[in-house]
Amino acid sequence: MKEFTRRELLHAAALAAATGFLPGCSPTSLGPSPEELPGYEPGKALPWRNWGGNQGCRPALRGAPSSEDELAELLRSAPGVIRPVGTGHSFSALVPSDGTLVACDLMSGVIAADRERREAEVWAGTRLHQLGPALQAQGQAMPNLPDIDYQTLAGAVATSTHGTGPRFGSLSSTVRGLTLVTPRGEIIGCSRETNPEIFDAARCSLGALGVVSRMTLANQASFDLTETTSFEPLGDLLDDVEARRDRHRHFELYAFPHTEAGMAIATDEGRGEPSPTPEFEGDPLKMARDAFRKVGGLPLVGSALYEALVLRVADMPASVRSGPSYTVLTHPRITRFREMEYTVPAEAGPLCLREILDTIRRDRIPVVFPIEYRYVRRDELWLSMFHERDGCTISLHQFVDEDYRPYFDAMERIFRKYEGRPHWGKLHGLSAAELRGLYPRWQDFLEVRESLDPEGRMLNEHLRGVFGQSA
Template sequence: MDIKQLKLSRRHALKAAGAGIIAGAAGSSGCSNAPEKALGPQPIDGIMPWSNWSGNQVSYPAERARPRNIEALVSLLKETDGKIRAVGAGHSFSALVPTDETLLSMARFRGISHINQDTKEVTVGAGTRLAALGDDLWDNDLGMINMPDVNTQTLAGAIATSTHGTGQEFGSLSHFVTALTLVTANGEILKCSATENKDVFDAARCNIGSLGIITDITIQVRDTYYLKERSEMFPMDEAFERMEKLGLEKRRFEAYGLPHANHILLIEFEEVSKEEADAKQGEVVSGDAYETFRTLADVIEMMPFLRGAVMNIAPRTVGVEERYGPWNKIFGNVRDMRFNEMEYTVPAEDGLACFREVLETIKEKDIDIIFPIEYRYVGEDDIWLSQFYQRPGAAISVHNFHDKPYLPYFAEMEAIFDRYQGRPHWGKIHTKTAQDFAELYPQWDAFKAVRQRLDPTRRFINEHLDKIFPVTS
C-alpha cells in the first residue's frame, strides 16, 4: 500500500518511521529520547539565575524589577543608576538580555488599551504575549497582518529584533508599528511616530533594547481572516522550481530543507473564506514537527552510518497535510523541542542560491546535522536596524538541538551568509560586531546618534551590546 494513502500527519509519519528504524535495527522495542538536562543553572550566593528559552544564555541579576505602571517605571529609572536590561519572554538566542545588574520585566504592561476600528490600529502593552494579543484581536474581529513561527514572544521583545513570519508582501512585526512610547535612561517619557520624534521612531521600531524601556506599542492590524496551511514534501529539484514560481507570484510560503537528503518540505498559506474554513476545519492542532527530527537525530546518533538512508527514506513516508482555521490558530506552532538557532537575511533575489549552497555545503563537508533548514521571505521596510531595511529578504535559519554543539556548524553557515551580504537576526546567534554592522546598515551612525542621546551613560548596554556599540565607535 502507498503509505501516502494513510494520510499520516508529517509529525507522526516521521516519528513512526524513526521509531520503526530504531526498533528494526536495534532489535529492541525502540529507544527513549536523549535525557533533557536534569539540572539547569543553580543559584549562586542566594542569587537566582536567569536563563533564556533554549538555556544557552544565563545570568545572575542582582536586582529584578517588575514595575506596576509607568509612574513606577519612571521612578525606578530616575532613582537608580547602574545597568538595566529589559526582558520579554526570553526567546532570544543571542545574549541580548543577560545582565548581572537589574533585569526588568514589563509583564504587568499587558493587553490592548485602545482600538481604533476606523484605522484598524490597536495600542498594546509592551509585555503582551503574541498569543494573548491574538486572542484579544480575534474577539474584536481583527487580525495580525502576519505572524512569526511561534506566538510566545512579547510584542516589545518581538519588535526589538524585527521578528518576522513569511511572505514577500509582508514586513516584519516592526513594520506594523505606527507609534510607541518609551521611557529613556533618565526617566523621560517619549512618544514617537512618523509625525512625532521621527528619528526615535525610525530607530525604536527595531531597537535591541538599547534605547529605553518601551511601555506601549500601536500596531496596524486588519480585519480578521481564515487560513489554509498546506504542507507537502517535494524532491529537491521540484521544490526549487516550485519555490521560484511561488516567489515570483509573491505567495506566502516557507520551506524546510532536509540536510543530507534530496527533499524539501514546502508549507504554503492561503487566505480562505470563513465558510471554507468552517467546512474543512476539523481539529486545529498545532504540532511540533521538530520533535520528529529529534527522534531521527536519536536514531542517527545510535547508527551514524544510517544517516543518508534515514534522511531520504523518512520524508517519503510523509503525506500531504492540510489545516484550516482562524489566523491565530494556524499561525503559532508549539515548539517543545528546544534548540539553538542562527538566522541571516540575504537579498531576496539571492535567497534560493544561498539556500542551495547551504544544503550542498552540509552534504559536501559531511556536517553532522539533521535539523531542517528554514527558508522564508520578508518584505522590505524603512526601519534603520531592521534586517529588511530597504531590502526585501530571504531569511535562512539553521538550528541544532539545545543539548548538541552548534557553534562549529553555525560558523560554516555564517561564512556562506557573509558572501551574500547577509544581515544576522538580532535575537539569534551571530558573531558580528560594530564594524560589520556599520557596513551592513546605511543608517548605522544615525541610530548610534539617537542611542547616545537617549542613553548617554550606557545604562542599557550589557556585555553583548558593548561589542555592537563599543565606547569608541
C-alpha cells in the same frame, strides 16, 4: 522497503512527525556553554535564563512596573546595567545583566482599538498569544506573525521578529507609534510625525534606547487562514520557489539536510477542511536524530540509506490546518534548540540555500534539523534586517545538548558571502565593524542612542560589542 526494520522506519517516521513541530517550526562569541551560566545558590539573587538555555545572569534587581510613571521611577534609580526582558526567547545575549532586569508583564493587554482605522494601542508586555484573541474581540488581526506566539510584543518588535510572505514586513514594520521610557525617566511619544528619528531607531532597538511601554499597531480586519503542508523533492521546490512565494499569501519551505527532501508550507485566506492531527509518541526530532546516527554513519551507504528513509517517510499526503489567522500562523515548539538566522537579499535566497546544503553534505556536518527558508518585505527601520532590502531568511537549528558552534561557524562563512544580516535575537559572530557595513543608517542609530542614554546604562557586554563601544 524490506531492507529496513520496523523500528528504523518508526524512527524515520519521526521526520514526518516533525511536520507537527515545524510548520509553523554572541559572539564565537557564539555564547557561553551552559556550565558557565549561574545556577541557583541560597542567599544569592535568583538566576535568569533564556529559553534556549545558553544565556543567563544573576540580576540584583528585577523590576515589574505596572504603569509608565512607575517604570520611569524604576529606571531613574535602577542599579547597574538596565536590560528590558520579554519572555527570554532570544538566543543572543541581549538580555543578561547583573544589574537590573525590567519586565513589562504587568503592562499587558489592549489599551484602545480604532475599528475604522484598524489600529490598536497595546501595552508592550502583551504576549503574542494573548494578543490574537484580544484583537479578534475588536474585529482586528495582525497581518502576519512569527512561527511561535510566546514572545512579548515589545521583545518581538525590538528584534524585527518576522513571519513569511513577500507582501509582509516584520512585526516592527507594523508599528505606527510608540512610547519610550528612557533611562533618565523621560516618557517620549514617537511616530512618523512626532520625534521621527527616535521612531526609526526605536521600532527595532534591541532594547538599547530605553524601555518601550506601549505601541500602536496597524492591523487588518480579522480573517481566517488555511495552511497546507506537503513533502516534495527539494530541487523541484527550489526551482519553483519564487512563483510559489508570489502565488500564496504566505509561503515557506524546509530543507532536510543530507537529503533531497523538502517540505512546502503554503498558507492562504479562507477556511479549509483540516486533516486529522497525527499521533506520535516521544520527541520527533530526537527520534530523527537517532535514525541519522544509526544509519547515516554507515560506511559508503550511510547517507544514501538515511536519504532513502527520509524520502520514504516523506511520501505521505499533504496535511491541512485551518482557523483564525493567529491560530494558523503560529505553532507549538516542543524541542529545545539554539538557532542562527541570516537574512540575505531575496534574489540570492535559492543560491545561498543550495550552497548551505551542498556544504553540509560535502563536509558531512552532522545535522538533522530541517533548515527553514522564508521571505520578508523590505522596510525603512534603521536596524531592521530588512532595511531597504527585500529579504530571504534562512534559519539553522541545533539541539540544546549538541555543540552548535562548528555547524553555525561553517554556515556563517557562507552567509557573509551573500551579505547576510544576522537576526538580532539569534546567534551570530559578527563584529561591530562588520555590522556597521551592513546598515546604512548605523551611525544615525548610534547618535539617537547616545542622546537618549549618554551614560550607556542600557548597554550590557553583548551590546557594547555589537555597537563597538568599550566599557
